[in-house]
Amino acid sequence: MATKRPVLCPHCGAQVKKNGYCSACYMPLNVLKKAYNTSNYHYNIGYDKAVARDLSGAIESLNTSLRYNKKNVMTRNLLGLIYYEMGEVVMALSHWVISANYMPNNNIATKYIKELRQDPTRLDNVDQIARKYNAALTYAHNGDYDLGVIQLKAILKENPHFVKGYLLLALLHIRTNNYENARTTLRRVLKIDKTNPLAIRYLHEMGDTDENIFKMRMQSVEDDGLFDEDYMSEVSVTVEGDTVIEGANKKMLKEYKARTRQTTVKTGEFGEVNFARYSGFYVLVGLVLGVLVLSFLIVPYQKKKARGESDKLIESYSEELAAKNSEIQALNLELQSVYSQLETELATGEEGSQMPDYSQIQHGMSVEDVQDMIDNE
């Protein structure tokens, strides 16, 4: 007869008694099983919501799943992935680290953590986002809405999936009565998280119906111009002082600009800067810079170049001179040797045989006569 395998407690790993309670932690096994099943049930709901891009709903369901079983690795991993998609990398990382701690082997969270660690630029970027977002939040609390908007736009340009950033930007746009920009911003939120409760509430407050919101989800956000136009464009006026319709949409504004050919002047703190005003100053600065460059860079270089060339010339001349000197020396030596040879030959001539007496030779004598005379001698 086969022996029955002992039932182990899923909480502490000790053996479960016959009465259904753990022998070590006294935990009732049936309660734990029910809790784990409920956790998996909520995980499945969360997964379905995540697939349908209802990320806020998915987060809610997955958090419920964790309240039944905090060691549910699948839930932790999916929750981390959703936070990552929404641009909250530190939250994602914290869930993955806990998941990897509960199940070190055969866990996809370890792969995610490894990939993040191997990309220091990504981590640096994440750090920058957090700092800038927190700074924007401080600006908003202090009433510096313009600075907050600029800061948030800078973050969102680099990280177009940062949902919290969009929501704060939309709130600041609403505060500065830029409802059209707020709508454009919230449309981007709905593209990432279809049922974001905060985005939907803001849209309702701005007078949008459920039907409008449904249509917004269908619209493309590729060229919505959220980062193209200056957000102050909505309060533009013409040079003549006519208002260009406050809150006009971007298309209308573009058409108006094309028609009036740059006759609009932006108002507010961030108006266009007229660079022509400073042209004289720029010319002066250019001249000063030119003189400085000439005196500190070009002239020393030319001097150095000329000095180098003259040095080369002197060197070649001195080499040539040395060659000539050595040639003269050699010729002198040769001359000396010729002189000495001549001297020795002369000496031997005086001591040795008598030279023929050429005094007898007279003018007009033939060669034969001279030869005969020598022979006779």
Added chain:
Amino acid sequence: MINFEEELSRFAPIPEVSQAEEAIYNNDLRDISDIVSQITSEIKDAHSGMQPSMAGRIRR
């Protein structure tokens, strides 16, 4: 109508990478097993303070 100050108070600062450790520790929530474990230990403590005859009766 949207109350700006009230809405702004909903936005909390997000943790930086250097604060990731803190975020992990703060993430440690209580689940059903923690609650049951706490209840069990409380019952155990209560039994240890009772007379042995009473404690045995309750344990049964």
